[in-house]
Amino acid sequence: MMLTFANVSKHYDGTAPRNVLRGVNLELGPSECVAIMGESGVGKSTLLNLAAGLDRPDAGQIVFDGHDLATLDDDAATLQRRRKMGFVFQAFHVLPNLSAAQNVALPLLLNGMLMKDVPVRVSLVLRAVGLGGREHALPRELSGGELQRVAIARALVHEPHLVLADEPTGNLDHDTAMRILALLRELAQKNGAGVLLATHSTAVAAAADRVLRLTPEGLEPYAPGAGGA
Ligand SMILES: Nc1ncnc2c1ncn2[C@@H]1O[C@H](COP(=O)(O)OP(=O)(O)O)[C@@H](O)[C@H]1O
Ligand SMILES: [Mg+2]
Numbered sequence: 001m002m003l004t005f006a007n008v009s010k011h012y013d014g015t016a017p018r019n020v021l022r023g024v025n026l027e028l029g030p031s032e033c034v035a036i037m038g039e040s041g042v043g044k045s046t047l048l049n050l051a052a053g054l055d056r057p058d059a060g061q062i063v064f065d066g067h068d069l070a071t072l073d074d075d076a077a078t079l080q081r082r083r084k085m086g087f088v089f090q091a092f093h094v095l096p097n098l099s100a101a102q103n104v105a106l107p108l109l110l111n112g113m114l115m116k117d118v119p120v121r122v123s124l125v126l127r128a129v130g131l132g133g134r135e136h137a138l139p140r141e142l143s144g145g146e147l148q149r150v151a152i153a154r155a156l157v158h159e160p161h162l163v164l165a166d167e168p169t170g171n172l173d174h175d176t177a178m179r180i181l182a183l184l185r186e187l188a189q190k191n192g193a194g195v196l197l198a199t200h201s202t203a204v205a206a207a208a209d210r211v212l213r214l215t216p217e218g219l220e221p222y223a224p225g226a227g228g229a
Contacts, residue, residue, distance in 0.1 A: 003028040003051060006060055007023050009024070009057060011058060033208045035197045037205050038200070038215065044198035051064070065161055082110050086162070098139075100134050123135065152184050155184075166198045169181060177203070
């Protein structure tokens with residue numbers, strides 16, 4: 001398994017005494033795409049933050065690529081994220097003053113790729129997401145769907161082992177959302193990357209290999225029909 005949650009619980013100080021996550025178990029394998037569904041506020045983003053090592057559980061264990069995340073100090077956790085993870089959060093996390101190519105180049109530069117090797121790799125990935133020729137475009141010149149493709153290119157350019165995607169198709173129309181998702185899956189699979197995807201959309205979730213439902217009692221297999229598919 002590339003990512004395992006064993007009995008993970010998490011609450012925030014100041015929130016209601018109930019836990020946000022309680023007894024969460026999860027196993028994600030390479031090349032597998034798992035969608036986490038659940039109502040707003042149930043803890044989907046919290047779960048992704050824990051998987052990223054951005055936050056720590058109150059109880060339970062999270063193992064990524066053979067490392068118990070609790071044993072990593074902040075520097076080691078940052079390195080794991082930078083080298084081995086890709087993030088697709090909201091499109092506005094694309095930096096507004098950098099071109100499409102510069103945004104996509106960031107993970108490579110942070111990982112110490114030689115400057116001379118960066119443009120070739122960036123062009124390749126931008127072409128793969130259908131943005132060939134748009135290298136110099138600024139985010140304000142791109143549509144929502146194009147921005148989301150920049151975000152996907154940036155998440156995958158350094159060939160991460162794990163892609164964490166939080167509502168990756170949030171504000172897109174249905175057809176664009178499905179195209180973006182298919183692209184994310186295809187590119188992730190090419191690299192053998194696991195994808196953990198949080199969404200409230202049954203249509204988006206249906207494109208995953210497995211769908212789980214997060215409730216205050218934990219993560220359970222999603223039963224289609226209970227709310228429609
Ligand atoms: N940093 C935080 N501090 C305090 N409460 C938080 C924090 N982040 C999230 N919460 C609360 O935890 C619950 C779960 O939030 P979140 O993980 O964002 O849910 P989801 O992504 O499923 O909508 C919500 O009630 C939210 O208000
Ligand atoms: Mg959320």
